[in-house]
Amino acid sequence: MTDVCVLGAGLIGGSLLRVLGPDRAFGWNRSTPGAEAATAAGFHVSTDLADTLRRAAQTDALVVVGVPLPALGAVLDAVAEHAPGIALTDVISVKRPVLDAVRERGLGARFVGGHPMAGTADSGWAATNPDLFRGATWLVAADDDADPLTWSRVARMAADCGSRVVSSTSADHDVAVARISHLGHVVAEAVAAAGARGGDLALTLAAGSFRDGTRVAGTAPDLVRAICEPNRHALVAVLDECLADLMSARDALADEGTLGPLVDEGHRARRAYEAAQAARSDSAARSDSAVSVMPGAPGWIAELRAAGAAGLEVRPSG
Numbered sequence: 511m512t513d514v515c516v517l518g519a520g521l522i523g524g525s526l527l528r529v530l531g532p533d534r535a536f537g538w539n540r541s542t543p544g545a546e547a548a549t550a551a552g553f554h555v556s557t558d559l560a561d562t563l564r565r566a567a568q569t570d571a572l573v574v575v576g577v578p579l580p581a582l583g584a585v586l587d588a589v590a591e592h593a594p595g596i597a598l599t600d601v602i603s604v605k606r607p608v609l610d611a612v613r614e615r616g617l618g619a620r621f622v623g624g625h626p627m628a629g630t631a632d633s634g635w636a637a638t639n640p641d642l643f644r645g646a647t648w649l650v651a652a653d654d655d656a657d658p659l660t661w662s663r664v665a666r667m668a669a670d671c672g673s674r675v676v677s678s679t680s681a682d683h684d685v686a687v688a689r690i691s692h693l694g695h696v697v698a699e700a701v702a703a704a705g706a707r708g709g710d711l712a713l714t715l716a717a718g719s720f721r722d723g724t725r726v727a728g729t730a731p732d733l734v735r736a737i738c739e740p741n742r743h744a745l746v747a748v749l750d751e752c753l754a755d756l757m758s759a760r761d762a763l764a765d766e767g768t769l770g771p772l773v774d775e776g777h778r779a780r781r782a783y784e785a786a787q788a789a790r791s792d793s794a795a796r797s798d799s800a801v802s803v804m805p806g807a808p809g810w811i812a813e814l815r816a817a818g819a820a821g822l823e824v825r826p827s828g
Contacts, residue, residue: 513534513535513536513566513569513570513571513572514526514530514534514535514536514571514572514574514667515535515536515537515538515562515563515565515566515571515572515573515574516535516536516537516538516574516576517537517538517559517562517573517574517575517576517577517585518537518538518539518540518575518576518577518581518585519537519538519539519544519545519547519548519553519555519576519635519638520539520544520576520577520633520634520635520637520638521629521630521632521633521634521637521638521642522576522601522626522628522629522642523537523539523574523576523577523601524544524548524634524635524637524638525628525638525639525640525642525643526574526576526601526643526671527548527553527555527638528551528553528638528639528640529640529641529642529643529670529671529672530667530670530671532552532553532554535553536553536554536555536556536562536565536571537553537554537555537556537562538555538556538557538558538559538562538563539555539556539557539635540557540577540581541557542557544634544635545557547635547636548635551635559585559588559592560588560591560592563588563589563592563593563596564592564593566593566596567592567593567595567596570596570597571596571597572596572597572598572599572660572663572664572667573589573593573596573597573598573599574599574600574601574624574667575589575598575599575600575601575602575608576600576601576602577602578602578732578733578736579602579603579604579607579608579736579737579740580736582600582602582607582608582611583611586611586612586615586617587615589615589617590615590616590617594616594617595619595620596620597620597657597659597660597663598612598617598620598621598622598660599621599622599623599624599650599660599663599664600623600624600625601624601625601626602623602625603625603687603691603692603737603741604683604684604687604737604740604741605623605625605649605651605680605681605683605684606680606681606683606684607740607741608623608680609621609623609651609653609680618655619655619657620657620659620660621657621660622650622651622653622656622657622660622661622664623649623650623651623653623680623683624648624649624650624651624664624668625648625649625683625687626642626643626646626647626648626649626668626671626673627646627647627648627649627691628642628643628646628673629642630642633729633730633733641672643668643671643672643673644671644672644673645672645673645674646672646673646674647673647674647675647676648668648671648673648674648675648676649675649676649677649678649683650664650665650668650675650676650677650824651677651678651679651680651683652677652678652679652811652814652815652818653679653680653811654811656811658805658806658810659805659806661805661826662805662826665824665825665826666826669825674790674823675800675823675824675825676817676818676821676822676823676824677814677815677817677818677824678814678815678818678819679815682815682818682819684741684744685744687741687744688741688744688745688747688748689748691737692737692738692741692744692745692748693745693748693749693752694726695726695727695729695734695737695738696738696745696749697723697752698723698724698725698726698727699727699734701720701723701724701727702724702727705720705724755772756772758770758771758772759772759773786821790821799823800822800823800824800825801813801817801822801823801824801825802824802825802826802827803817803824803825803826803827804826804827805826
């Protein structure tokens with residue numbers, strides 16, 4: 511039940527404030543309207559970053575960086591100036607660029623990256639929800655220099671939010687989310703644009719598949735860019751795979767009147783995903799389903815990575 515200082519009271523950071531509650535969490539927000547809205551809801555959210563960080567240092571709060579990646583550098587500069595020894599994590603959607611920025615400023619000793627796989631197409635304090643993280647998977651990074659005490663604090667905070675903790679390196683996280691998140695944003699934009707080119711008739715006929723396939727295209731464009739573009743190398747690689755699949759289906763349809771193997775492969779992949787989700791729900795109901803790891807014990811990083819590669823939940827012991 512340690513204090514948590516949240517920097518950025520948008521959808522993710524604000525939802526974190528809400529679930530932890532004002533007795534445990536406080537924070538900062540760059541915009542005055544967002545800070546005022548959070549304050550009106552009973553939270554101590556300031557627009558004075560230096561003062562907020564000094565409070566975090568005095569209380570040894572776990573600082574959670576919840577700003578978009580383009581704003582990260584300025585926030586980390588302030589952390590380095592006002593609270594350089596603080597325990598630090600983040601909820602940004604890419605991990606390697608964050609880790610690099612943290613290390614460049616000499617803040618790596620007590621830093622462990624994090625990423626809750628939760629969100630909506632909406633943003634800002636008005637979109638916050640204390641149940642946003644319930645049942646979600648929260649990545650807590652297992653990089654070579656991860657501080658065991660900070661790792662435990664981040665993992666326990668995630669569990670307090672109702673999330674399932676998994677672990678991997680920052681680099682492996684970024685490769686994975688390029689496939690299951692960032693590609694989806696790009697494809698959703700393309701499908702939405704294709705539908706709109708069909709005019710009023712197409713949009714009138716649009717139903718469930720168009721609605722579900724384009725949901726994340728409702729996300730603010732600047733936020734989509736901030737999510738996807740920093741992960742460009744991994745995203746380009748998976749876009750190349752996707753484009754190759756689409757071109758094969760296109761050529762087969764043009765030449766033979768069939769979509770080829772893509773439909774069958776996609777169907778199998780979706781069924782595999784559904785089966786994995788069902789198995790995860792079953793395991794969540796059992797108290798012994800998670801892999802218990804003692805942070806700081808010999809081989810603990812390797813244990814975390816092995817569990818993460820298998821998609822298994824992890825919990826700190828001791």
